[in-house]
Amino acid sequence: MELRQLKQLLVLSETLNFHRAAERLHMAQPPLSTAIKKLEQELGVQLFDRLPGGLQPTPAAQVVLRYARTTLFYAEEIRRAAREGASGEQGVLKVGFVGSSTYSLMPRLxxxxxxxxPRVDLIIEESTTIDLLRRLDTHTLDVALVRFPVLEPTAARVTLLQPDHLMLAVPADSHHAQRDDVALSDLAEEPFIGYSRTHVPGMHALVMYAFQQAGVVPRIAQEAIQVQTILSLVESGLGVAIVPAVARRHAGSNVRLVRVSQLADTIKVGIALAVHPDNATPTTANFVEMACRLMRSEPAAMDTA
Incomplete structure (x- = not known):
């Protein structure tokens, strides 16, 4: 039994005339008659009663036609899925992200x-930059939104999408809160909330390097992984912290973000798109192309500086 035969059966059941059915199928009538007879022999039932007034589907044909329609529908779905899969219009895309990308970039992308x-199933998973890069290298993620700059060794290609700069987060009642600019040297005696050197080694190294360049050894009071957690600790009065400027959109009412010119002018951070070069699936390529296109067309929206 072939799909071609099922289609011929379906058209014949609609026209109930071999001549008209053959015309719709763009074939001669004798081959159509032969094909239907072979199908009847294969199924072991008669599908049409040949009456003086035309053809009449038998009860067996009614059952066969129901399954034939379903089979042809799913056959077409398979063809469409293959076409869309080859073009990246259907499939599964596993996207990893760091928490700070959810402030503006990730929802837009x-x-x-x-x-x-719309036919691509998105699986999104939050983690740290170091873990996301590891998962890209082991091919358990397709793409990832990670913190920039990437200081960890990785085979992934990294493209900066959302440039940003660092600011000082302080409690609203801090004496720094009303200042326009704070120097890192002013923070020598402040309890400092830093990034975990184990889970966020890139941001940890970046901030510690900035303090080192300013000749300051920060007094670490607490370490955390996510920016939102750090902001909560600042709001609780446990200390001050260095965070991306984009975080001000979601900082609590009891937190102030103050410019640190030494950081804003010298250290560029942001959110980047990371993709392993071996991951050349059409779906991944479509996401990368879309993200880069959006970056080019909306530079003002992407830039939080």
């Missing part, structure tokens, strides 16, 4: 991708 590729 996912919304745009969902609109352009």
């Amino acid at each position: 996912l919304s745009e991708f969902r609109r352009d590729f």
